[in-house]
Amino acid sequence: MATETTAQDVAQGAHEVAKAGMPQLDFSTFPNQIFWLLVTLVLIYLVLSRIALPRIGATLAERKGTITNDLAAAEELKQKAVSAEKAYNDALVRARAEAAKIVAEAKAEIQKDVAAATAKAEVEIAAKTAESEKHIAEIRAGAMDAVTEVARDTAKELVAALGGKADAKSVTEAVTAALKG
Amino acid sequence: MAGEEHSEGGLAFHPLQQFEVHPLFRHYDPATCVPANGITEGCIKWYEITNVTLWMALALLVIVAVFAIGSRGRAIIPTRIQSIGEMAYGFVYKMVEDVAGHDGAKYFPLIMSLFLFILSANMLGLLPGSFTPTSHIAVTAVLGFGFFIFVTLLGFFKHGVHFLGLFWMKDAPLILRPIIAVIEVISYFVRPVSHSIRLAGNVMAGHAVMKVFAAFAPLILISTIGVVVTPVSILAITAIYALEVLVAFIQAYVFTILACVYLKDALHPGH
Amino acid sequence: MELIAAASLGKFIGAGLAAIGSGAAAIGVGNVAGNFLAGALRNPSAAASQTATLFIGLAFAEALGIFSFLVALLLMFAV
Numbered sequence: 001m002a003t004e005t006t007a008q009d010v011a012q013g014a015h016e017v018a019k020a021g022m023p024q025l026d027f028s029t030f031p032n033q034i035f036w037l038l039v040t041l042v043l044i045y046l047v048l049s050r051i052a053l054p055r056i057g058a059t060l061a062e063r064k065g066t067i068t069n070d071l072a073a074a075e076e077l078k079q080k081a082v083s084a085e086k087a088y089n090d091a092l093v094r095a096r097a098e099a100a101k102i103v104a105e106a107k108a109e110i111q112k113d114v115a116a117a118t119a120k121a122e123v124e125i126a127a128k129t130a131e132s133e134k135h136i137a138e139i140r141a142g143a144m145d146a147v148t149e150v151a152r153d154t155a156k157e158l159v160a161a162l163g164g165k166a167d168a169k170s171v172t173e174a175v176t177a178a179l180k181g
Numbered sequence: 182m183a184g185e186e187h188s189e190g191g192l193a194f195h196p197l198q199q200f201e202v203h204p205l206f207r208h209y210d211p212a213t214c215v216p217a218n219g220i221t222e223g224c225i226k227w228y229e230i231t232n233v234t235l236w237m238a239l240a241l242l243v244i245v246a247v248f249a250i251g252s253r254g255r256a257i258i259p260t261r262i263q264s265i266g267e268m269a270y271g272f273v274y275k276m277v278e279d280v281a282g283h284d285g286a287k288y289f290p291l292i293m294s295l296f297l298f299i300l301s302a303n304m305l306g307l308l309p310g311s312f313t314p315t316s317h318i319a320v321t322a323v324l325g326f327g328f329f330i331f332v333t334l335l336g337f338f339k340h341g342v343h344f345l346g347l348f349w350m351k352d353a354p355l356i357l358r359p360i361i362a363v364i365e366v367i368s369y370f371v372r373p374v375s376h377s378i379r380l381a382g383n384v385m386a387g388h389a390v391m392k393v394f395a396a397f398a399p400l401i402l403i404s405t406i407g408v409v410v411t412p413v414s415i416l417a418i419t420a421i422y423a424l425e426v427l428v429a430f431i432q433a434y435v436f437t438i439l440a441c442v443y444l445k446d447a448l449h450p451g452h
Numbered sequence: 453m454e455l456i457a458a459a460s461l462g463k464f465i466g467a468g469l470a471a472i473g474s475g476a477a478a479i480g481v482g483n484v485a486g487n488f489l490a491g492a493l494r495n496p497s498a499a500a501s502q503t504a505t506l507f508i509g510l511a512f513a514e515a516l517g518i519f520s521f522l523v524a525l526l527l528m529f530a531v
Contacts, residue, residue, distance in 0.1 A: 032227050038323070052249045059263075431507070
């Protein structure tokens, strides 16, 4: 290959020699590369160490602080929530007890009222009953007298009709005996 | 030597063309730059703006956009770009702290700069038609040897002669200690070589393999065998591209974590 | 002419031989990853803390393969 090249491309000989090896081993480009590398590295180092890294480090530290604070705040809020829940439960228990007490009192009061009313009603009912009974007894007595009268009259008329002479006294005795019998 | 320049059956193989450095604002004729023959008038000057400058500037721009502008809001609930920056920050910071120890955190901006530069250069290099600065040994060698010199000086500055204890295994048998010390010294000096060549080698190899498969893709236009070869090569490009995305990240990660390991050796040489 | 041809032949053969090293590195990398997985499945809780060690191990195993790749490239293009 090399022989061919030199034989054929005599005019380009110098060109071929320069291009021959690896570009990495072309020492004529080294000063240029090294110079620009150093410039770039110094710039990168300055940008990073002066601006970027302190800023990122500060941001990270700040974030860590914020997270720690937030966690602490969250813990505190959690404690508050727990105590609030406890207070709520306590209030609930107390309210329940109160309500039970009120219910019991009301029940007792109602019971008392009901009992009083019942007693009053019973007394009234008893009075009414007694009165009614008396009335009934009177009516009954009245009715008996009337019946006796009607029977005596009827018996006297019957006796007279049959032609007898009705003795008022004996008629009355007979009617009374019959009514009793 | 220039075999890849010649087409074979109409296919153009230029797997290394993507790595060429050329100026952006003038025509570059390689014939005017052959230092071996003393021709240097057309060579790329050290201050010239080349595609290296462009892609490094883009890497810088990405870093500025994501890390400086993206974090400007300082929001407690981060925006998407902000959380990318914060994730990268946390990732590298944890790595430095885990590997290099607590006093290594002082060098976190340096490690972060290395990581972000390599990562963004690698990722930008995966765009079709782009140039990858990290595929060049010149670049990775400056990174690797620069960091090596930095940690070595740091070790001597912090611990003085005790830094040499890194090579003197106290728990090894006395007879073996000099031998181990020699091996340790050699392996210590191989570190920057492997550190830099690993990065450049991985990136270069992946990109070159992709280009080789890409060269096979238009075979269907030339020959009937392309009916088989073209779909296979397109599938292969897709698969290798996915692998390269992974490699781009893993190589940045590996470079950074090895930098942390070397930093740890400088800060705590007593094993 | 023949000498140059022989030299490039030797270069290509040498590069091919050097590329074997990449395969050896692949075995090493597979060994590291496989052993890590075996250990991680035995004790998954300890696996997460050892990923950094895994990557360091992979990097060291791979570095030598990259060296042989580099030797191949140097033989192909630089020598």
